[in-house]
Amino acid sequence: MPVIGTAGHVDHGKSTLVQALTGRDPDRWEEEKRRGLTIDLGFAWTTLPGGVEVGFVDVPGHEKFLKNMLAGIESIDVGLLVVAADEGWMPQTEEHLAVLDAVGIQHIVVVVSRIDLVDEETAELARLEIEDQAAGTVAEGAPVVMASAVSGEGLDELRAELASAVEAAGVIDIGRPRLWIDRVFPVSGAGTVVTGTLTGGSISVDDRLWLWPLDREVRVRGLHSHDTPRSVVVPGTRTAVNLAGIDHREVSRGAMLGVRSDWSPGRRWLVELQTVRTLEEPLTARGAFSVHLGAGAWPVRLRPLEGAIGERGLALISLSEGVAASSGDRFVVFDAGRRMVVAGGTVLDPAPARRPDTSIADRPLGTPDERAEALLDTRGADRLETIRAHSGGGEVVGAIGAGAMVMSPDWSAKLETEAVTMARAYQAQNPLRSGIPKAQLASQLGVDAPVLEALVGWSERLVEDQAAVATSDFSGSLGAADEEAWGQARRRLQADHFAPTPVRDLGLGSELVHALVRRGDLVELADGLMYLPATLDALVIRVQSLRAPFTVSEFRDELGVTRRHAVPMLEWLDQQRVTRRQGDRRVVIQSGP
Numbered sequence: 001m002p003v004i005g006t007a008g009h010v011d012h013g014k015s016t017l018v019q020a021l022t023g024r025d026p027d028r029w030e031e032e033k034r035r036g037l038t039i040d041l042g043f044a045w046t047t048l049p050g051g052v053e054v055g056f057v058d059v060p061g062h063e064k065f066l067k068n069m070l071a072g073i074e075s076i077d078v079g080l081l082v083v084a085a086d087e088g089w090m091p092q093t094e095e096h097l098a099v100l101d102a103v104g105i106q107h108i109v110v111v112v113s114r115i116d117l118v119d120e121e122t123a124e125l126a127r128l129e130i131e132d133q134a135a136g137t138v139a140e141g142a143p144v145v146m147a148s149a150v151s152g153e154g155l156d157e158l159r160a161e162l163a164s165a166v167e168a169a170g171v172i173d174i175g176r177p178r179l180w181i182d183r184v185f186p187v188s189g190a191g192t193v194v195t196g197t198l199t200g201g202s203i204s205v206d207d208r209l210w211l212w213p214l215d216r217e218v219r220v221r222g223l224h225s226h227d228t229p230r231s232v233v234v235p236g237t238r239t240a241v242n243l244a245g246i247d248h249r250e251v252s253r254g255a256m257l258g259v260r261s262d263w264s265p266g267r268r269w270l271v272e273l274q275t276v277r278t279l280e281e282p283l284t285a286r287g288a289f290s291v292h293l294g295a296g297a298w299p300v301r302l303r304p305l306e307g308a309i310g311e312r313g314l315a316l317i318s319l320s321e322g323v324a325a326s327s328g329d330r331f332v333v334f335d336a337g338r339r340m341v342v343a344g345g346t347v348l349d350p351a352p353a354r355r356p357d358t359s360i361a362d363r364p365l366g367t368p369d370e371r372a373e374a375l376l377d378t379r380g381a382d383r384l385e386t387i388r389a390h391s392g393g394g395e396v397v398g399a400i401g402a403g404a405m406v407m408s409p410d411w412s413a414k415l416e417t418e419a420v421t422m423a424r425a426y427q428a429q430n431p432l433r434s435g436i437p438k439a440q441l442a443s444q445l446g447v448d449a450p451v452l453e454a455l456v457g458w459s460e461r462l463v464e465d466q467a468a469v470a471t472s473d474f475s476g477s478l479g480a481a482d483e484e485a486w487g488q489a490r491r492r493l494q495a496d497h498f499a500p501t502p503v504r505d506l507g508l509g510s511e512l513v514h515a516l517v518r519r520g521d522l523v524e525l526a527d528g529l530m531y532l533p534a535t536l537d538a539l540v541i542r543v544q545s546l547r548a549p550f551t552v553s554e555f556r557d558e559l560g561v562t563r564r565h566a567v568p569m570l571e572w573l574d575q576q577r578v579t580r581r582q583g584d585r586r587v588v589i590q591s592g593p
């Protein structure tokens with residue numbers, strides 16, 4: 001159910017035209033009716049030729065109520081730009097067209113209204129002026145209809161053009177419902193009711209949704225659309241939602257309903273801005289700026305990345321609170337000092353790094369999958385659910401997954417090469433250690449621990465050894481002095497056989513001992529008690545020749561060792577499935593290890 005939004009200068013007949021098309025007065029407030037002036041958003045609906053039911057969002061044209069206009073323009077599918085024949089192009093006509101341009105409304109129908117007040121020549125001059133003024137904007141080439149809401153002239157043609165525009169615009173269901181709240185009120189016996197235009201996906205009665213910025217779960221108690229109760233509403237629908245679990249005084253215009261897992265609010269955006277053509281000087285960081293997205297408005301700090309923006313440029317925007325946005329969202333920048341819209345923008349990255357990768361501005365961002373791929377490529381790695389939320393539900397083909405993390409293939413290959421280089425350098429300086437400590441490697445690479453874990457898990461050139469990382473071909477190497485010390489210790493252990501000298505008395509440093517254990521030259525049976533692998537092989541053969549079952553004491557006496565050696569050896573034999581304990585005795589498993 002598409003939504004058509006009006007735009008145009010104050011008192012150019014927008015509300016009257018909507019009433020003529022729908023039979024419903026969009027002005028809701030007593031003050032609006034008394035003054036003949038739309039102050040806030042108005043709503044109406046009708047069925048166009050072809051049987052398409054559409055909703056209308058009627059916005060105020062007066063400069064004083066521009067912010068109310070901005071609250072209603074983002075969720076429309078087709079723009080209806082109204083220019084009065086007796087007044088022509090006016091300041092708010094220009095400003096409203098700038099807003100349509102800024103939020104990317106691609107389907108526009110232009111109406112030269114109030115033609116009953118002028119002669120044919122004047123109406124034609126107004127049409128020619130519109131063509132000149134629309135050049136270079138989203139309204140360039142849009143159909144222009146001459147119409148009068150009073151006489152009815154041109155209304156059938158207007159309905160036909162709107163039907164064509166609606167058909168061209170289409171409404172897409174991507175399974176990610178989003179409703180920016182533009183009205184909140186209590187209903188006796190029902191509780192809190194909010195209204196907005198649903199986009200992205202359907203919602204149903206009893207759905208559990210999340211409400212931002214309150215960060216609260218709410219339940220859909222009931223749904224209405226066009227004064228009709230519904231069990232389900234689809235994207236593009238003007239919707240009233242009866243919410244359970246929240247008081248109407250806790251909710252205000254600009255809040256957003258959606259599925260919790262679909263969105264990840266952020267307070268910093270990398271954006272591309274396009275200034276309005278009426279801006280007389282470059283856009284800088286100086287200004288009292290606010291961002292208008294959906295029905296919400298937030299004060300922001302704006303920092304152009306190159307100091308100033310002429311027609312188009314990149315900027316970082318810092319928001320006053322977390323806002324649920326995704327890459328590709330369109331918004332408007334308003335400057336309170338100038339009292340005007342100064343730019344329209346597109347969110348490129350809704351959670352950029354402190355030093356953002358601006359190459360995302362050169363990437364295609366037309367689909368959720370394209371946005372997901374661009375975000376992952378520029379970030380390198382992130383949580384899968386975060387990439388989905390920030391891309392509008394996109395997936396990355398070929399992404400490297402490791403648990404909850406995903407990594408860009410190109411970034412992973414580059415990071416792996418850097419990690420291997422760093423690990424080799426560390427190994428060259430510390431040949432007896434198991435590898436470079438994880439914390440040190442993560443710090444040198446500039447990544448956090450989960451990313452490093454994911455990288456090592458994916459890489460075939462890196463291996464993990466408890467708290468260290470080494471290259472897969474690293475086994476350590478001993479210097480001449482270490483080799484000599486190890487040779488002496490090995491000969492002593494061979495002589496000791498089943499009753500080896502404690503390692504502390506062998507003259508080996510702790511790092512050398514650890515290196516020998518990693519190489520498999522020593523096997524530790526107990527703290528400080530090391531055996532040669534050949535000695536343990538001989539132990540297995542010797543035990544398999546014993547008459548079973550036997551006690552610890554009988555084993556000790558048979559091998560001629562002390563209890564300090566006997567107990568660790570028996571526990572090791574149990575672990576190797578050479579022996580099995582039965583009470584205080586052991587039996588031999590003939591198959592051996």
